[in-house]
Amino acid sequence: MAQKNAQLYRMVTPEHTCPWGLKALDLLKRKGYAVEDHKLTSREQTDAFKASHDVATTPQTFINGERIGGYDDLEAFFGKAPKDENATTYTPVIALFAMALLMALATSWAAFGNLVTLEAAEWFVAFSMALLALQKLRDVDGFATMFLNYDVLAQRWVPYGKIYPFAEGLAGVLMISGALMWLSIPVALFIGTIGAISVFKAVYIEKRELKCACVGGDSNVPLGFVSLTENLMMVAMALWMLFKPMGWGL
Known part of the structure; x- marks a missing residue:
């Protein structure tokens, strides 16, 4: 079976570690992906990444050269329906x-x-x-x-x-x-x-x-x-x- 690979870009600075980035990393590993974990270690580096890829937020995941998106997009990629914040629940x-x-x-x-x-x-x-x-x-x-x-x-x-x-x-x-x-x-x-x-x-x-x-x-x-x-x-x-x-x- 061919190794599944993914690239993850997430913000990890001395002041802030993005929780969504950690969740994306965990999800990819649980799905059997070998993850190239790219840590954006400063606000300037994060802003430059977002500008170069024309995205508004991090983390961002790439699989087979295709940008999947943020954590919610990654969940959707793996088949999970998006959460409806207004849905009734018990x-x-x-x-x-x-x-x-x-x-x-x-x-x-x-x-x-x-x-x-x-x-x-x-x-x-x-x-x-x-x-x-x-x-x-x-x-x-x-x-x-x-x-x-x-x-x-x-x-x-x-x-x-x-x-x-x-x-x-x-x-x-x-x-x-x-x-x-x-x-x-x-x-x-x-x-x-x-x-x-x-x-x-x-x-x-x-x-x-x-x-x-x-x-x-x-x-x-x-x-x-x-x-x-x-x-x-x-x-x-x-x-x-x-x-x-x-x-x-x-």
């Missing part, structure tokens, strides 16, 4: 709930030496609330703006959109600790009920197609089942904590 939500579940199981094992416990289920919901709040807190203003598209309370009192992430985080952390249930239960019950009503109204009654603010204002998660589940989980957790023995805590 990946952030799946990752978040999976991590919350693993954290709950790990905590249950550390506390009781058993993975499957009632406390693990409680911790799963509480960890999920805290992690969802963290996603919103990355950009409170962005979340609040997206939240205004469908939340019935935020549409009537705009500051509620910025209060919501803090309230959700507070309720989640208190439920993890088992402390101050007299505070966490009504908070979770209130925001969960308003949220469930808002999502149900927007999606299932008005039939609107919106993005969910549940994992932050920059998400492409569609509003619907996921956000409704988030809110119903909070309501269910609050009711469970309220009615189980010694539910109000200290």
Whole structure:
């Protein structure tokens, strides 16, 4: 079998190593190419290369004398469809709930030496609330703006959109600790009920197609089942904590 060869030109200076260049080098090697790795070691050298090949960016890959292009072009050359930045995806939500579940199981094992416990289920919901709040807190203003598209309370009192992430985080952390249930239960019950009503109204009654603010204002998660589940989980957790023995805590 003939050796497959490629030439890669990427920026590597004392101040900056181009990450896309490293990714292109790794991809070519994984595809079985022997790579002539040409490092552009200064801004002047990089600018001269771009001018001589009439390209706007580096890295640039050449295979069999033909310019393939940058990293995205290289992925396309190997058959990978280009990523649609605006495409809807459930990946952030799946990752978040999976991590919350693993954290709950790990905590249950550390506390009781058993993975499957009632406390693990409680911790799963509480960890999920805290992690969802963290996603919103990355950009409170962005979340609040997206939240205004469908939340019935935020549409009537705009500051509620910025209060919501803090309230959700507070309720989640208190439920993890088992402390101050007299505070966490009504908070979770209130925001969960308003949220469930808002999502149900927007999606299932008005039939609107919106993005969910549940994992932050920059998400492409569609509003619907996921956000409704988030809110119903909070309501269910609050009711469970309220009615189980010694539910109000200290």
